[in-house]
Amino acid sequence: MSASQSGQLKTVAITGAASGIGAHTARLLIAQDIEVIALDRHAPDFDVTRFIQIDLADPLSIDAAAAQLPGTLDGLCNVAGVPGNAGGDIVARVNYLGLRRLTEAVLPKLRADGSIVNVASTAGQNWQARRALHVELAGTRDFTEGLQWLAQHPVPDAGAYAYFKEALIVWTMARATTLRSAAGIRMNCISPGPTDTPILKDFRASLGAANVDDAIRRAGGVGTPEAMAPAIVFLLQAQSAWINGVNLPVDGGLVASRILDPV
16 A cells, blocks of 8 residues: 555655745655755755755745656645745735635645645734635636735735735635635644744834834744744644644634633
């Protein structure tokens, strides 16, 4: 029986594998003898099975990268993302529209019981307040139609990061329902709180230093990529087979703290 037939992981593609959470997820999988295909703008500084360059802001680059992936994958981890100070258009393209386009392009290559894990954020925890808009955006058919929808429903640069993390959470839940019934593929996401990655300083600039410091206080400290990677790997594995369409906070209790202390 092959690894895929037994429900075990054999080959996983990871965006953002060159640094931060993506790199630690890749290393954790490699340590378990799982082949890792890294998709990033820059090559990782450690050995992976294969590196494929990708620019998630560019649909043509996404399509070219997807075409280079092998015919059979066991999992896809959408980890790559940019902070809010990259500008609203880039945030929309990379953190949502590009992620979505790559996922849809990879679906035919995922085995029937494969798993997709998206990295959202606790910045998207208030998605319910804009649920109708996010469901409408999730219903757009492709990258171009998504851009057209956003042109009619503009998102200010200052709120773009939170908006598109909310949108990602909603799309993950909505798409997971259809994927499981149509193809047997699961999709979930995790929502890290403030994490010690190269772009943490950018979050202070885009989300506000006071907001980031409050989140760190509530979480009891800054999270680490090493703490996020096991949650992603768990959601890839057969042990999580009954988990689908879930947004899992991996935040040290940040979101939970707002139940009793919302301010």
